[in-house]
Amino acid sequence: MPVETKEEASYRQEGGVVHLSGRLDAEGSARLWRTIFQRSHKKRDAVKSIDASGLTYCDGAGIALLFALSRQTKASIDHLAPEFQKLLDQFSSDSFDRPVDPPRKISAIEKLGMGGAEFGRDLYDQVVFLGRMSVVSVRTFFRPSLVRWGDVWRIFEKAGVNAVGIVGMIGFLMGLIMAFQSAIPLKQFGVDIFVINLVALAMFRELGAIMTAILLAGRSGSAFAAEIGTMKVNEELNALKTMGIDDARFLVAPRMIAGIIATPLLSIYANLMGLLGGFIVMMSFGFPFAALYRQVTANVEISDILSGLIKSVVFGVLVAGIGCLRGLQTRSGATAVGDSTTRAVVSGIVLIVITDAIFAVIFYVLNF
Amino acid sequence: MSDAIIEVKDLTAGYEDNVILQGVSFEVQRSEIVVILGGSGCGKSTLLKHMIGLYHPPKGDVLINGKSIVHAEGEELQAILQSIGITYQSGALFGSLTLSENVRLPLEEFTDLPSDAMDLIAKMKLSLVGLEAFTGSLPSEVSGGMQKRAAIARAMALDPQVLFLDEPSAGLDPITSAELDQLILRLNESLGITFVIVTHELPSIYTVADRVVMLDKEIKGIAEIGSPEELRDKSQHEWIREFMKREVHPA
Incomplete structure (x- = not known):
């Protein structure tokens, strides 16, 4: 019994001949495809030819149906209108029958090795980058005019000044939360006045610097990677290179200088905001401002402030440097810039934490 | 010969x-x-x-x-x-710089010309490619053809x-x-x-x-x-x- 579509594509089999007729477009082919192949499969040997004389229209899907049917049954296609025959003649069974090399399977050990090699290459790139930046630093130290100071201030404004709001808010809330969380246990021992010492020391020595650096890694390190990565995709880095302009000096140095200036300043600001949060909590518990102020000034030493500042300068170098490096490493393709941005943030945060741990050991050994 | x-x-x-x-x-x-x-x-x-x-x-x-x-x-x-001067398929103009600043860049990097001289040269190079009226435009503000011409002007900045x-x-x-x-x-x-x-x-x-x-x-x-x-x-x-x-x- 003929199977019909609403577009009137129809199929019937009489003896060894399959008759196709009507409009064999995507819709008609979709309706007939499964039925035809189930039947022709069952009666595979029986199909000798395909009579296409009744076809009034045939698009890509229809040609695909004819092609697949003739390949499967090895039957000839007869009486196909010349305009459809031209379409069909563009495809040869030989090229479709040729085996395609399957993608090579990579074993777990190979993957491990490739990961190790990739890590090694990345480490090498970082060392080379560090070397290049050292050369640029020395050159620009002796000739400050080599630095594009206009770019430095523009980047400082974007990465530093525009981050004041978020850094201040997070710093304030950290101080506030720390004071609340520590006030309850310390109150049990009647030493809750020391809560402000805890807030001040934690912010100045550790949290102000690390929190600011992590915020900058997410906010500015990613922006540097995206900006430089886009320039690479747009061949702007090639243009710089062939103009004889060093991209490390032209693009990286202004960002690193801006990072080195912005991170300590933002870090100090975060410390003060954290302290403000602590003060507000403690004053709400009934401690007078003067007592809290005396407590802080008597117990926070200059070395506490300096240790945080030294770390924040190093964090500034790391955040800006890794952001720029990931931007310069951007490959081609639509996802490349996104990948670089992600890598900039992840690498930035990992490096900050590792460096902070190293600082902790050094400061402990030096009793700083 | x-x-x-x-x-x-x-x-x-x-x-x-x-x-x-x-x-x-x-x-x-x-x-x-x-x-x-x-x-x-x-x-x-x-x-x-x-x-x-x-x-x-x-x-x-x-x-x-x-x-x-x-x-x-x-x-x-x-x-x-x-x-030598090179222009790339995409033009490769620096998106954050105006057309004039793009052309000025090689002059800033490799010459000691005063700023007003560099401005004039940049404008002259842009006029050679018919873009003297767009010196203050950013690359994103001009058409693809203009970007290509501006890239040629930049490539010509140092008279290659x-x-x-x-x-x-x-x-x-x-x-x-x-x-x-x-x-x-x-x-x-x-x-x-x-x-x-x-x-x-x-x-x-x-x-x-x-x-x-x-x-x-x-x-x-x-x-x-x-x-x-x-x-x-x-x-x-x-x-x-x-x-x-x-x-x-x-x-």
Whole structure:
């Protein structure tokens, strides 16, 4: 019994001949495809030819149906209108029958090795980058005019000044939360006045610097990677290179200088905001401002402030440097810039934490 | 007597293990317009990038004014790079700088000219390409054709002897493309600039090219060198004659 579509594509089999007729477009082919192949499969040997004389229209899907049917049954296609025959003649069974090399399977050990090699290459790139930046630093130290100071201030404004709001808010809330969380246990021992010492020391020595650096890694390190990565995709880095302009000096140095200036300043600001949060909590518990102020000034030493500042300068170098490096490493393709941005943030945060741990050991050994 | 400004000598071009061209040798004469042509994937842009020192060839050499761009380093490389100008397929203008600032950049980097002089020179270079009214525009504020012209102006900032253009007509309408051809001819005639152009645009090739270097993917090298008309009418290869007539090879 003929199977019909609403577009009137129809199929019937009489003896060894399959008759196709009507409009064999995507819709008609979709309706007939499964039925035809189930039947022709069952009666595979029986199909000798395909009579296409009744076809009034045939698009890509229809040609695909004819092609697949003739390949499967090895039957000839007869009486196909010349305009459809031209379409069909563009495809040869030989090229479709040729085996395609399957993608090579990579074993777990190979993957491990490739990961190790990739890590090694990345480490090498970082060392080379560090070397290049050292050369640029020395050159620009002796000739400050080599630095594009206009770019430095523009980047400082974007990465530093525009981050004041978020850094201040997070710093304030950290101080506030720390004071609340520590006030309850310390109150049990009647030493809750020391809560402000805890807030001040934690912010100045550790949290102000690390929190600011992590915020900058997410906010500015990613922006540097995206900006430089886009320039690479747009061949702007090639243009710089062939103009004889060093991209490390032209693009990286202004960002690193801006990072080195912005991170300590933002870090100090975060410390003060954290302290403000602590003060507000403690004053709400009934401690007078003067007592809290005396407590802080008597117990926070200059070395506490300096240790945080030294770390924040190093964090500034790391955040800006890794952001720029990931931007310069951007490959081609639509996802490349996104990948670089992600890598900039992840690498930035990992490096900050590792460096902070190293600082902790050094400061402990030096009793700083 | 030969007055070659560029000499490509037995160059092997490619990326890492993938050799795309080998044994490529040809010369470009001073004030000549040479087009590098060939089918897709034959290595036209790769060859260009080796000629401008962007990639280091595994073998062979490229001499510009008799000096090797492959082996030069430091100030010598700097001097070679300042004698050439390059425009990329995308224009590669710096998006955060205005057209004038883009053209000023090489002047700022390599000259001690006062700021007002650099402004004037930038405007003059932009006027050469018909963009004097757009000096303060950002690249994103002008059309693709204007960006290509501004890129040529930037490439000319330091008065190079050679301009390398990578697909200058890509993505441009036929009228803008024809205007760009006229600009190339005008700069060649008035300033004597040598051009090395990678393009697929046959009308452009017939308009501007003195000679065409035809690359062949199969042999990974140069199939033939000649004027566009010679290649179209007298080439020893049928596919080149068809290519130059834009005819499809019969199946």
